[in-house]
Amino acid sequence: LARDLAIGRGSVVDAYAQLVCEGWLITRQGAPTRVAAVPIPEPMATRPQGPLPLRHDLRPGHVDPASFPRRDWASAVRQVLTDAPDEALDYADPRGRVELRNALAGYLGRARGVRCSADVLMVCTGAAHGMGLAFRNLAAAGGRRIAVENPSSPRLPQIAAAAGLQVVSLPCDEHGARIDEVPRLGVDAVMVTPAHQYPLGVTLAPERRTALVRWARSTGAVVIEDDYDGELRYDRQSVGALQALDPEHVPPALRIGWLALPPTLRDAVITTSELINAAPSSLEQLAFARLIERGLFDRHIRRMRGLYRARRDLLVATLARHAPELRVTGISAGGHALVRLPAAKHSEADVVTGAAEHGIALTGVANYCRGHDHEAAAQLGPALVIGYATPVGHSHRAAITALGHYLASTA
């Protein structure tokens, strides 16, 4: 073959070895090389992927993927691959790489007021994974009931139930979770979003924060804080975190989040995590550590704060012009806003269905409420949870304008 093709014998041997390795050829000592009977793969029947058929997606829970700092990230990964020690490519500490935990401890201290050492930080694979760890650990320690804000992310009670916990509703009002209700709920833990209630967008009132911490101290119960967008405040200084958990602004494709653990729970959570064992890539943990150390992550947050703030301002201005009877409530923060609809005029479901017919994907607050008769939803009144972070860069303005025109037409 080498002579036929007028190439070196080594190349032919290499090519054969590669074809054997890839499964196309079969060699056996003393027998001629044969072409393998490779099964013909079935035609790929993949489910359709990609963006919704709707033109404008204004549902919350996503970020603008176009703002990912690709160049910074590529550079950090390249550096890690150049100089990381070999042991970084073996199994990692179950809490994650110490380099990232050190960087996060510094960052959380100055950006979120979280006092924690690298020792009690645990790197996880995003919010659901981190909460799953916390919930499973609670159940393993004998906890049975957890209070979850109502309304909340619909995924949250599902994750708690899958971990074997009974979920009890903690009602919310315009000052956040009703902490005064907590003592009578008979729970072992409370899960809250104090910096920016999800989805109502309000901040937990200071006296309620104090009451919650006091209750936890006196009963020995656990408070789990989801500080999902703590950095993204546009109006004033950030409210410090009780504990920090998986900020929303870390691009979801990276699957990197973190838990700051009370020292007393550290070892138990490590044990729980080793059984699930779904840590993020060590290489990406090291790359992320570099981004933080070099101030590039802070710069990214700063850029995103400006970008999302401008988007929120556009939403508020557009609604004020086209549908002045609608109120945008909640603090100026994060990637979503609560838009209250006049109760007498609108059914929430009708507004959402009508929007879909205009090519706009919306979500009503009822989707975040639990309970058979949706009492909580009724009490909150009809409202839309607008995710202004979702539409990619340039398409954002068109989406908000379309929303304004649509809502004006329903008025």
Place this chain on the structure above:
Amino acid sequence: LARDLAIGRGSVVDAYAQLVCEGWLITRQGAPTRVAAVPIPEPMATRPQGPLPLRHDLRPGHVDPASFPRRDWASAVRQVLTDAPDEALDYADPRGRVELRNALAGYLGRARGVRCSADVLMVCTGAAHGMGLAFRNLAAAGGRRIAVENPSSPRLPQIAAAAGLQVVSLPCDEHGARIDEVPRLGVDAVMVTPAHQYPLGVTLAPERRTALVRWARSTGAVVIEDDYDGELRYDRQSVGALQALDPEHVPPALRIGWLALPPTLRDAVITTSELINAAPSSLEQLAFARLIERGLFDRHIRRMRGLYRARRDLLVATLARHAPELRVTGISAGGHALVRLPAAKHSEADVVTGAAEHGIALTGVANYCRGHDHEAAAQLGPALVIGYATPVGHSHRAAITALGHYLASTA
């Protein structure tokens, strides 16, 4: 300040904005900028990390981190960051990126004889995560008892128990798992390592494979196959997989594995996975897809096969020279070998303890056996499970030589 430092005003504004963003300064409309009262971080009390105090680590379950194809990986990541669409940076399909699942479907077909479409593949975060998904799904579907090989990875029964399953022992002999025992165990599922029993290193006899599949078909029970090192056969053509799950040779730092699901279980496993939600990084999934598509992953496997084979040969030759009464059993494959010790002469625990005093970390087969009186271990006789993949590149020869000298001294 700009005048003081003779720099542009813009730079000063930028620096202030960055310092505010990083939490060092506090600005308030109409008030002077103040330095923030940043809490002084506590001194880092990290647990010591890094290599064992023992000089030579010959315990199984690791790979040689020095062989990670850093350059190929860096190049694949750079390309992904250059040309991946923005939607690749948003949340992914719960089964993982379609690009990787397509690449894996082709790869598994030719390399492991697994017939599956991208549609039934699920990308997971390594073996424990994949098994956890399979076990939890089994429990959610009403399964209660699972048969797990004895001996097995000690982690396996823990993961099954954490998923709520009752673990029943499936004994093994020199032809692999005793499939004839399965019907009387009254189980809903069987977990096996047919290509290379872990840790005994034997292959499941063909008639047992057939019997297992027949039993599963007739009872509707589930067979979960851990094909952890299916590609790493040095002696002959690979034995095809029943199903493929998380090959061991994928560098553990990447946290990428995969499950090939029976189509009937697909949707249920997707639901289970969404509650754990610990998928690996989309960027790394895309990078890995490129490595497979370009034949670079096959080339890596081919290189590792040669490297590990040479290591196994060295182990066998060293023991033949220094301790000829010891038998290396199991097939020539993977990253570990079972070394049987003459029962009359050696207590397994004494050999392991003695090795540690000589700076060599070893593991005995008793660590892989379950049951109160370690019946299985007694039946297997004293043996060491030597992991020859662990020591980094050049240090491997010294480790094996030290082992040879030590075992000679115990003879």
